[in-house]
C-alpha cells in the first residue's frame with residue numbers, strides 16, 4: 001500500500017469526521033450561517049498565511065527540480081485567486097478590517113500555525129509534505145461530493161477551489177511526492193511524517209468544530 005494510503009487509513013476516524021463534518025454538509029446545502037462562515041474564513045485567512053509560507057519552504061527544500069516547479073506553480077495560484085476570494089467573501093460577510101488582520105486565534109488555528117511553522121523551520125521536506133498533503137487531500141475529499149452546487153457564490157466558490165481537474169492533479173502530485181520521499185526515508189523520517197500527518201488530520205476536524213464557537 002502506498003505510504004499516503006497507509007497514513008490516511010491510520011487516521012481514518014478523524015479524517016472521516018472532518019470530511020463528513022456538519023460544516024461541510026451545511027456548505028454543500030447552502031445553509032451555513034453567515035456568522036459561522038465569517039468565523040471560519042477569518043480563521044482560515046490566518047491559516048492561509050502559514051500555508052503560503054509552508055509552500056515556500058517546500059519549494060526551497062524539494063530535492064528535485066520537477067516537484068519544485070509543481071509546488072511553485074501552486075504557490076502562485078494560492079497567492080492570487082484564493083487571496084482574492086477571501087477579500088470578496090469577507091466583504092460580503094461584513095468582517096471589519098482589524099478582525100481580518102488580527103482576530104483572536106482559536107486553538108485549532110494556533111495549533112495549525114505552530115505545526116506549519118515547526119515544519120517550515122525544520123526544513124524537513126517529508127514533514128512539510130505531510131502537512132501540505134493533509135490540507136489539500138482532505139479538502140479535495142469533502143469537495144468531491146456528487147451533489148448540486150449551492151446557489152450562494154461564496155459557498156459554491158469555496159467548494160470549487162477544492163475540486164476539478166487542476167486541483168485533483170495537484171493533490172495526486174502531492175501524494176506521489178509524499179510516497180516517493182517516504183520510500184526514501186529511514187524509519188525515523190517516516191515516523192516524523194506519520195506524526196505530523198496525524199496531528200494535521202486532528203486539527204482539520206477541530207478547525208471545522210471551532211467555526212461553531
Ligand SMILES: Cc1ncc(CN)c(N)n1
Nearest residue numbers: 044047135136139204207
Ligand atoms: C484549515 C484548512 N485546511 C486546508 C485548507 C485547504 N488548503 C484550508 N483552506 N484550510
